[in-house]
Amino acid sequence: MQATQFHITSLLDQVISGLPGLLPELVLIAAFVLSIFSGVFVDRLWRHSTLAVALLGMIAAAVCSGLELRTPAAENLLFGTVLPDAFAGYIRIFIAAACILFALSIVANPDFTAHRKKTADLYSVLIAVHIGLNLMVMATHWLMLFVAIELVSIGSYIMVGYLAKEARQTEAAMKYALFGAVCSAVMLYGLSLLYGFTGSLEFTAQPFIDGLTATPPLLTTLALLLVFTGIGFKLSFVPFHFWSPDVYQGAPTPVTAFLSTAPKIAGMAMLVRILYAWPESSAPAQSLHTMLLVAAIATMLLGNLAALRQANVKRMMAYSSIGHTGFLMMAALAYSAGDYTVLLFYLAVYTIMNMGVFMLADHIESRTGATDLAAYNGLGKRVPLAMVCFVILVISLTGIPPTAGFVSKLLIFSVVFERWQATGNPGMIGLLIVGALTTVISLFYYFKVPLNAFLKKPDADQTMETAPLSGGLLWLIVILSGATLVFGIFPQWLTNWFG
Amino acid sequence: MITLTHFLVVSACIFAAGMYAVLARRNAIMVLVGIELIINAAILNLVAFGRYDSTHYGGQVFAVFAIVLAAAGVAVALAIILNVYQHYKTINPEDIRDLKEK
Numbered sequence: 001m002q003a004t005q006f007h008i009t010s011l012l013d014q015v016i017s018g019l020p021g022l023l024p025e026l027v028l029i030a031a032f033v034l035s036i037f038s039g040v041f042v043d044r045l046w047r048h049s050t051l052a053v054a055l056l057g058m059i060a061a062a063v064c065s066g067l068e069l070r071t072p073a074a075e076n077l078l079f080g081t082v083l084p085d086a087f088a089g090y091i092r093i094f095i096a097a098a099c100i101l102f103a104l105s106i107v108a109n110p111d112f113t114a115h116r117k118k119t120a121d122l123y124s125v126l127i128a129v130h131i132g133l134n135l136m137v138m139a140t141h142w143l144m145l146f147v148a149i150e151l152v153s154i155g156s157y158i159m160v161g162y163l164a165k166e167a168r169q170t171e172a173a174m175k176y177a178l179f180g181a182v183c184s185a186v187m188l189y190g191l192s193l194l195y196g197f198t199g200s201l202e203f204t205a206q207p208f209i210d211g212l213t214a215t216p217p218l219l220t221t222l223a224l225l226l227v228f229t230g231i232g233f234k235l236s237f238v239p240f241h242f243w244s245p246d247v248y249q250g251a252p253t254p255v256t257a258f259l260s261t262a263p264k265i266a267g268m269a270m271l272v273r274i275l276y277a278w279p280e281s282s283a284p285a286q287s288l289h290t291m292l293l294v295a296a297i298a299t300m301l302l303g304n305l306a307a308l309r310q311a312n313v314k315r316m317m318a319y320s321s322i323g324h325t326g327f328l329m330m331a332a333l334a335y336s337a338g339d340y341t342v343l344l345f346y347l348a349v350y351t352i353m354n355m356g357v358f359m360l361a362d363h364i365e366s367r368t369g370a371t372d373l374a375a376y377n378g379l380g381k382r383v384p385l386a387m388v389c390f391v392i393l394v395i396s397l398t399g400i401p402p403t404a405g406f407v408s409k410l411l412i413f414s415v416v417f418e419r420w421q422a423t424g425n426p427g428m429i430g431l432l433i434v435g436a437l438t439t440v441i442s443l444f445y446y447f448k449v450p451l452n453a454f455l456k457k458p459d460a461d462q463t464m465e466t467a468p469l470s471g472g473l474l475w476l477i478v479i480l481s482g483a484t485l486v487f488g489i490f491p492q493w494l495t496n497w498f499g
Numbered sequence: 500m501i502t503l504t505h506f507l508v509v510s511a512c513i514f515a516a517g518m519y520a521v522l523a524r525r526n527a528i529m530v531l532v533g534i535e536l537i538i539n540a541a542i543l544n545l546v547a548f549g550r551y552d553s554t555h556y557g558g559q560v561f562a563v564f565a566i567v568l569a570a571a572g573v574a575v576a577l578a579i580i581l582n583v584y585q586h587y588k589t590i591n592p593e594d595i596r597d598l599k600e601k
Contacts, residue, residue, distance in 0.1 A: 142561075143557070143560065143561050143564060146561075146564070146565070146568075147564060147568065150568040150571070150572065153572070154568075154571055154572055154575050157575050157576070157579060158575060161578075161579045161582060164582040164586075166586075167586035167587060167597060168597050168598060170579065170582040170583045170585075170586050170587075171583065171586075171587075171595050171596075171597055171598055172598060173579045173582070173583075174527060174576075174579050174580060174583045174592070174595070175592075175598070177572075177575060177576040177579050178527065178530050178531070178534075178576065178592070181531070181534045181572050181573075181576060182521050182530070182533075182534055182537070184572070185517070185534045185537035185538045185541070185569075186537060188537075188538055188541040188542075188565055189514055189537060189540055189541040189544070191541070191561075192510075192541040192542075192544035192545045192548065192558075192561075193544065195544075195545060195548050195549075195552075195557065195558060195561070196507075196544060196547075196548040199548070199551060199552050200552075200557070201555075201557045201561065245598075245600075246598040246599070249598055250597075250598050
């Protein structure tokens with residue numbers, strides 16, 4: 001009975017020794033509590049007080065993550081639930097960047113600023129989601145992972161339904177909430193089965209791996225399929241993608257920008273952690289590998305082909321982000337343990353490009369009211385700077401030099417090719433071919449934007465009015481577009497930092 | 500004598516019933532009920548398996564967390580459904596389809 005006795009002091013010691021690894025999250029928790037108070041009491045005196053609290057909290061969290069990069073944890077903390085290693089440290093910084101950009105684009109969005117509910121609560125929700133995303137990246141325990149996913153999901157439902165101004169927004173929120181809740185419920189059932197097979201919840205630990213290998217492969221595959229329903233929902237890969245075009249189109253545009261970036265980065269980190277927690281030769285890892293390989297190929301093809309025939313810009317970009325998910329999965333599959341530079345580079349560049357392009361769509365929508373591709377006709381003359389940025393970001397998303405998108409795609413292709421040469425796995429060459437093919441396909445829909453904006457004449461009945469809007473957000477987007485060019489020409493600035 | 504198998508069979512039945520309620524999609528509230536059933540099936544599994552894990556009680560702890568999270572999720576989903584009703588005057592997911600492939 002020695003093992004079952006509670007040793008309160010030693011347990012507390014273990015908790016306290018683990019806390020420094022979670023410093024960014026502790027900062028965020030403090031900011032969360034403060035933001036609720038400032039939303040209730042201080043917002044009446046100063047309109048932007050909650051925003052200020054949220055921004056300061058998130059910047060402080062990013063700085064703490066940066067400081068932790070110097071002393072990454074070598075082993076799991078807090079009873080094997082989290083692993084704040086260097087990989088998690090970098091991704092936490094990307095997530096903080098995406099959250100800060102989201103907060104800034106809310107301030108610039110007239111729909112949000114004029115809303116009767118005010119935006120204070122939204123910032124509190126954003127901080128909570130930020131904590132959830134950070135935990136998702138670090139989790140090495142199914143319970144922690146599940147709590148983190150739910151924290152992110154519930155926060156995201158609130159974000160999508162926050163305005164509830166038009167019928168469509170509520171529809172998007174309902175679809176998102178119902179589909180998300182079903183996926184996480186199914187995932188929970190899968191987790192309960194995995195727990196039954198192995199008797200352990202810590203998925204990187206030896207007892208879990210031993211238990212999984214000892215179980216009949218059919219059962220583990222079934223349980224993993226159920227678990228990956230929940231993860232697939234967060235990443236929106238095929239066949240769990242069909243919520244995302246509807247939700248991305250219906251949600252307020254800043255929310256779409258956030259949802260297509262931050263949860264995807266965190267989800268990808270989580271996927272990599274699960275994928276490489278188990279030895280590659282073991283049966284469960286093999287079946288997981290095959291499942292994800294097929295899903296990655298299907299995701300790339302479907303995302304890019306469906307984007308071709310979209311008329312709505314947000315819907316088109318939604319499919320494009322599904323296509324990018326497939327690409328990221330390819331990077332995750334080819335990632336060899338220990339060397340995460342390529343994956344991190346792609347994630348960093350994806351954060352910049354995707355946030356940039358959706359923020360730009362938001363900016364153009366609130367200035368000119370254009371949401372369809374046809375309404376972009378002639379916009380090159382009306383909002384020249386915005387359209388030039390759009391072109392740069394779209395070039396980067398396609399993967400054409402001299403942008404960061406090109407370098408990141410090139411790096412992934414070369415890693416996949418090396419991997420194919422090393423293992424002779426036909427799946428890798430399949431990924432490579434489909435990846436190259438869909439890059440070409442993506443040209444056709446991405447280039448509709450500059451084509452319409454610069455070469456086509458606007459319709460006669462189109463209004464030529466441009467709503468006056470402060471240029472702050474636009475300059476931010478200019479910086480982001482500039483960053484894609486800079487990192488395209490000097491990729492070593494980023495890769496050296498990851499080294 | 501009730502064995503582990505009995506628990507698993509009951510939970511599989513609850514899971515199937517919940518899945519049916521979700522896939523039938525008659526009414527958004529019924530979908531939520533179905534989700535709740537699936538979660539309860541999982542919780543039953545966790546507690547049943549947790550009996551054999553006497554050192555960490557992982558299953559029981561997980562069950563408690565899952566109950567709380569399910570309640571939070573349902574609260575948010577109900578608020579959203581209320582908003583949907585104000586705009587559409589119906590909560591049948593089949594009738595609410597402004598957003599779809601053109």
